[in-house]
Amino acid sequence: MNRIPGAVLTVSDRASSGEYADRSGPLAVDLLATHGIDAALTVVPDEPAEIRRGIRSAIKRGARVVVTTGGTGIAPRDVTPQVTAEMLTVTLPGLVDEVRRRGAEQVPAAVLSRAEAGIVTSKKRPSALVVNAPGSAGGVRDTVAVVGPLVAHIVDQLDGGDHPRAD
Numbered sequence: 001m002n003r004i005p006g007a008v009l010t011v012s013d014r015a016s017s018g019e020y021a022d023r024s025g026p027l028a029v030d031l032l033a034t035h036g037i038d039a040a041l042t043v044v045p046d047e048p049a050e051i052r053r054g055i056r057s058a059i060k061r062g063a064r065v066v067v068t069t070g071g072t073g074i075a076p077r078d079v080t081p082q083v084t085a086e087m088l089t090v091t092l093p094g095l096v097d098e099v100r101r102r103g104a105e106q107v108p109a110a111v112l113s114r115a116e117a118g119i120v121t122s123k124k125r126p127s128a129l130v131v132n133a134p135g136s137a138g139g140v141r142d143t144v145a146v147v148g149p150l151v152a153h154i155v156d157q158l159d160g161g162d163h164p165r166a167d
Contacts, residue, residue, distance in 0.1 A: 004065060004155055006032055006039035007058030009051070011071040011080045012135060016045040024069040028133065028140045035148035037065055046070075046077040055087060059120060059128045064155045066128055067143065070135030072115045080132050081114040088118035088130065095131060095146055102142045103134070113139065117147075119158065127158040 010016075010025035025041045032039045042058070044050040051068070058066045071080030085091075095117040103110025115132035129151065133143035157163075 002036075004037045004151055005062045006037040006065040006067070006151075007061070007063040008032070008039045008041045009054040009058065009066060009068045010041065010043040010135070011046055011051055011054075011068055012043065013045045013077065015070075016043045024133070024135050024137060024140045027137055028067050028069055028144060031141065031144040032065075032067065032148060035144070035151060037148070037151060039063075039065075039067070046079055048079055048083045051080055051083040052087065055084070055120070055130060059122060059125055062125075064126060064128050064158070065147070065151050066120075066130045067133055067140075067147070068130070069133045069140055072113045072132050072134050072139075074112055074114070078114070081116045084116040084118075084130055084132055087120050088116065089121040089127075091116065091118040092129075093117070095150075098146045099133070099139070099142045102146065103139060107138060110134070110139070110142075115143075129154050129158075 008028040015022040071078045096115040117131040121127045
């Protein structure tokens with residue numbers, strides 16, 4: 001099985017400043033690996049320019065899937081969804097709808113996540129799937145449980161693959 005290049009971008013003021021250890025990012029890297037995705041981890045503050053730079057940099061390095069963790073809530077500094085939405089060429093709302101649904105089974109506040117998911121296209125690079133995950137361990141687990149099994153199919157589709165027949 002070919003490994004898929006990926007990236008995890010933790011968005012957190014406190015983790016980027018060293019105030020506390022990032023736990024959601026390493027968890028995302030480990031969980032993505034079980035789905036054949038080799039993801040490098042980067043930590044950035046909750047700043048739109050840093051988030052944008054982190055996503056673009058990951059795609060320039062060849063990531064076909066970028067999972068962000070953190071910054072999806074309703075606090076004033078939670079800006080990951082807005083930044084991601086600006087970058088998406090195609091949105092995939094069903095992915096994050098399913099993540100929220102799964103999360104709400106355990107934590108009712110999961111429905112407050114404003115996460116986005118979709119495709120970022122580039123003239124110079126292959127397209128990439130970008131998905132926002134909440135910064136909690138449970139949110140990361142739910143996100144990877146939904147997205148992980150679909151990544152190979154999504155990348156195949158982005159590369160011009162045919163839809164499987166449901167005979």
